[in-house]
Amino acid sequence: MDGLRAAWGVSYPFELSPAQVWDRSGDKSILEVFDIETGKSEVLDEFDRVIEAPNWSADGKFLTFNSEGRIYKYEIASGDVAEVPSYFVDNCNNDHVLAPDGTGLYVSHHTKEDGLSRIYKIFYDGRMPELVTPLAPSYLHGITPDGKMLAYCAERNGEYDIYTIPTAGGNEMQLTTAFGLNDGPEYDCDGEYIWFNSVRTGRMQAWRMKADGSEQTLMTFDAHWNTWFPHISPDRTKVVMLAYHERDVRPGEHVPNKNVEIRLMTGSDKTGWSKPRTILKLFGGQGTINVNSWAPDSKRFAYVRYVKQ
Structure with missing residues (x-):
């Protein structure tokens, strides 16, 4: 597999910084909400810059997203946008989750010393950020319902695997060992399972495992699609995921400005x-739905589509 990867030029998005890989300066972002019951989308707002990866608050009142390295709160009722204070944590990517206690967010920030992503907590009340993962690169995707553990994708010794770590800091635990990219780990609302995506079968697919890493189980069997970022709903009865056609990307690629489907x-x-069945077709990809964006009622989810200007 190493030989095939080298021969075919397979690269993972994490191997270069996003700024080096993609020029998205001309992208317009449209923040939308899809209603599962009606099958319709509602446009919340439009932005003349790239915004990415909405999270939905537990009280249903606001969304958070990243843009130009910072994190913002979007009040759904008013449309007001406010920056979450993060001080030196100013190069956040689209891997972030909300703290269940409502105090702030855990974010993935490319630190100045080496440009690699590390996980920090930032606070709504303006407290200074707190470092969680000294080791890098680490890309955050999941948090337990009690807020005590984080799940993330990390490169260690040349391999991308899924790890967990206490939110208070401490030693990380490796959960996957399969060759290739294992990414997007996300706890369900009971903290029993972690959903994730992996290229271990040759195609990017959705997987699930127990929170301790046992019972790793293939959940999708898409012959012609690369499936990314399975997001489990709060009621644990629905999973939405992003899919690229096999003609458009290599299995380990998650790139912007592609025709994609949400399934x-x-x-x-x-x-x-x-x-999985397709419920949306759009121009998007990287940034559309990287993190869990389900509403607390499990009937709607937020996402971002893009327009290339």
């Missing part, structure tokens, strides 16, 4: 899980 899988362990 939905429904079910439960008792009833079984459906095959």
Whole structure:
């Protein structure tokens, strides 16, 4: 597999900084909400810059997103946008989650000393950021319901795997060892399972495992799609994910400005899980739905589509 990767020029998005890989200076961002029950989207706002990866607050009142290295709160009722104070944490990427206690966010920030991503906590009340992962690169995706553990993708010794670490800091634990990119780890609302995506079968697919890394199970079997970032709803009966056609990207690539699809899988362990079906087609990709953006009612989710100007 190493030989094939070298021969085919397969690269992972994390191997170069986003600024080096993509020029998105002409992108316009449209923040939207999709309603599962009606099958319709509602435009919340438009921005003449790149915004990415909305999170939905537990009280349903606001979204957060990253833009130009900073994190912002978007009040849904008023449309007001306010920057979350983060001081020197000013180069955030689109991997961030909300703290369940409502005090702030955990973010992935490219630090100045080496440009690599490390996880920090930033606070709504203006407290100074707190470092969680000294080791880098680390890309955050999940947090337990009690706010005590984080799950993230990290490169260690040349391999991208899934790790967990206490939010208070401490030793990280490696959960995956499969060759290639293992990414997007996200706890369900009970903290029992972690959903993630992996290229271990040759195609990027959605997987699930117990929170301790056991019972790693393939959940999608897409023959012609590379499936990224499965997001489990709060009621644990729906999963939305982003899909690229096999003709458009290599399995380990998650790039912007592509025609992509958002797909939905429904079910439960008792009833079984459906095959994913396409519910949205859009111009997007990187930044569209990197992190969990389900509303607390499990009926809607937020996402970003892009317009190349």
